[in-house]
Amino acid sequence: MINKLSSLSDAVNKYVHDRSIIAMGGFPLSRETPIFFKEILRQHRAGILNVNDLTLVGPSITLGGSMLVAEGLVDSVISPFAGHERPGLSVIAKEALEKGLPRKIKWEDESNLSLAMRLMAGALNLPFITCTSGIWGDLKKQGLVEGMGPYPKNIVMEDPFGSARKVALLQAIMPDISVLHVPFADIHGNGIVLGSGYHDIWISRAGKNTILIADHIIDTEACRRYPNLVMFPGAGVSAVVPWRFGAWPTNCVGLYKEDVDHMQYFLKNSRRETLQEYMEKYVYSWNSHDEYLDVIGKNRIDFLEDDPSTVLSEPLRPWILPADKVAALLPG
Amino acid sequence: MSDNGNHKDLLKKYTPMEFACCASARYCADDMNVFVGVGLSLLPAQLAQRLYAPDITIIYEGGTIGATVVGGLPWGVDVTCIQANAECHTDVVGTLGWLCQKGKVELTYLGAAQADKYGNLNTTLRGDDYLRPAARISGSGGAHDLAIGSKTFVVIMNHREDRIVDKLDYRTTPGFCEGGRSRWEEWGFAGGGNGAIYTDLAVLRPNPDSYELEISEAYPFTSIEEIKKKTGFDIKVAKNFKWTDIPTEEEIDIIRNKLDITGDYTGWTKIIKKN
Numbered sequence: 001m002i003n004k005l006s007s008l009s010d011a012v013n014k015y016v017h018d019r020s021i022i023a024m025g026g027f028p029l030s031r032e033t034p035i036f037f038k039e040i041l042r043q044h045r046a047g048i049l050n051v052n053d054l055t056l057v058g059p060s061i062t063l064g065g066s067m068l069v070a071e072g073l074v075d076s077v078i079s080p081f082a083g084h085e086r087p088g089l090s091v092i093a094k095e096a097l098e099k100g101l102p103r104k105i106k107w108e109d110e111s112n113l114s115l116a117m118r119l120m121a122g123a124l125n126l127p128f129i130t131c132t133s134g135i136w137g138d139l140k141k142q143g144l145v146e147g148m149g150p151y152p153k154n155i156v157m158e159d160p161f162g163s164a165r166k167v168a169l170l171q172a173i174m175p176d177i178s179v180l181h182v183p184f185a186d187i188h189g190n191g192i193v194l195g196s197g198y199h200d201i202w203i204s205r206a207g208k209n210t211i212l213i214a215d216h217i218i219d220t221e222a223c224r225r226y227p228n229l230v231m232f233p234g235a236g237v238s239a240v241v242p243w244r245f246g247a248w249p250t251n252c253v254g255l256y257k258e259d260v261d262h263m264q265y266f267l268k269n270s271r272r273e274t275l276q277e278y279m280e281k282y283v284y285s286w287n288s289h290d291e292y293l294d295v296i297g298k299n300r301i302d303f304l305e306d307d308p309s310t311v312l313s314e315p316l317r318p319w320i321l322p323a324d325k326v327a328a329l330l331p332g
Numbered sequence: 333m334s335d336n337g338n339h340k341d342l343l344k345k346y347t348p349m350e351f352a353c354c355a356s357a358r359y360c361a362d363d364m365n366v367f368v369g370v371g372l373s374l375l376p377a378q379l380a381q382r383l384y385a386p387d388i389t390i391i392y393e394g395g396t397i398g399a400t401v402v403g404g405l406p407w408g409v410d411v412t413c414i415q416a417n418a419e420c421h422t423d424v425v426g427t428l429g430w431l432c433q434k435g436k437v438e439l440t441y442l443g444a445a446q447a448d449k450y451g452n453l454n455t456t457l458r459g460d461d462y463l464r465p466a467a468r469i470s471g472s473g474g475a476h477d478l479a480i481g482s483k484t485f486v487v488i489m490n491h492r493e494d495r496i497v498d499k500l501d502y503r504t505t506p507g508f509c510e511g512g513r514s515r516w517e518e519w520g521f522a523g524g525g526n527g528a529i530y531t532d533l534a535v536l537r538p539n540p541d542s543y544e545l546e547i548s549e550a551y552p553f554t555s556i557e558e559i560k561k562k563t564g565f566d567i568k569v570a571k572n573f574k575w576t577d578i579p580t581e582e583e584i585d586i587i588r589n590k591l592d593i594t595g596d597y598t599g600w601t602k603i604i605k606k607n
Contacts, residue, residue, distance in 0.1 A: 027408075027410035028410065029410050030394070030415075080471050080473055081471045082468055084408070085370045085371070085408030086406075086408055087408075089469065089470060094467070094468045097457075097464075097465060098464070098465055109471055109504075111475070111476035111477045112424045112472070112473055112474040112477060113424060113425070113428040113476075113477035114477075116425050116429070117429075120425070132433065132481075133476055133477045133480060136503070137476070137506060138456070138462070138504065139504065141462070165520045166519065166520055194421075195395075195418075196422070196423065197395045197422060197423030197426075198424060200423065201425075251410075251412050253412055253416075256412075257413070258407065258408075258411055260407045307416070308402045308413060308416035309416040311416065
């Protein structure tokens, strides 16, 4: 099998295009891919990636998605949730929806299950799928995303086999890019997840191109030893980006906890008066992975890595490839 | 307790949300599969697990099953202190799709910004324009799915005239839909619907015929008049109305010293000086 390792900048530059539909895995406090969105912003500012009108699909709009909205690069969102759970709602998504600032965005509401089912349809290459969720209430009304469904978006039909039960026909979502964070992946794109699966199986399978951001690159022998832990088989993955702490400030179960203090700090600085300063430091100031880690800070990293879930990753740690070996395997 | 309530002095010892948490925790019984949402709804299941029903299995929508939280109250359902000691990890299709829709979830705790008289919930937005809401809130998360399939669900929320209402700003989550038997006959939902709403004043339960919410219990620091005044429709008092029991010392001890240590959820540190 081929080596699918990619630098962060190459992965973003190759796969993200104008009007791309980008689906992100994880959950509001866990295994999201803010680093991928930061890199879109960095390349956009540098003028090497000319994109606009992106559609974001995922469990929530938190740090990364919010910053894309704040920079006016987002046209539409398909999501069941608009925040970070208890740390708070997305200040930026609220401002875009309530005041149209910096631009109006469209938002298709889903439930967690209906989102997973729409992605499942996309993964199985079906045009739609049925679900009980979405037959009642206002979730079925807002089909706003162009090319992604008529209005009203969920069509309610009665079971043609005669049970008299009603189901909603949910339209498939087929993202251009599915991007997911994993603690471990090998160079072939086999991605191991510890902890809950969220919507990830279906997000990873629905995308035309699936990109993994991995804290650590492991020897393929580890996948052969624990093949049932491989949630994302390399056969369906386009690229693997090694990027330790790429999920920060969300957690990566098995490696580090969620950085709630930073999420609150981000929310506190999400107003336009302070956001630019925040982004200068956390998005634009660094020029290498080492510098990125310096921005988080060694003390902070030690604190986040002191976590009860690290016990889950113990069997896999001996298989982690050293940084110099990973660097040698990266193309370019 | 007298018939008129209004024992305001109780508010010097307990907060309204402590009443709500303790009362709703008593809903748990052993051998239940209990589904827990984000926010204040995280608290009662954990109180019950420590006090009344140690053998409940707590399920979190992200996929975590059978976990006991390490440390204090978590910041969300997907934090590492929950995921570190689960018995099993599955995903949202496994929890919200399979376990919930197949009737294997006995009880679900939810939060809400608004509830209407048939126990339907809004967690999506305030205002009358979807395209330009007066205030955007969180969205459904898994609430819509859980309310469809869970054998029963209970809600913990604030009680105000614009929160307990005749008509929702946005219909996120089905309770008893259009009232009467419509939840089952019109929509065919498997679960039993909204078992109770624990507000910061009272416990509202559905009338067994009309499925309209009634004042089933009230916390003794308030009064029926106050509850009616703070309800957005003409709410009736249930036939078997009672005043809610005062939280026990044991319940309060666990809330303040084990679960809500900072008082962020129940607000107890605003009335009691922390030791």
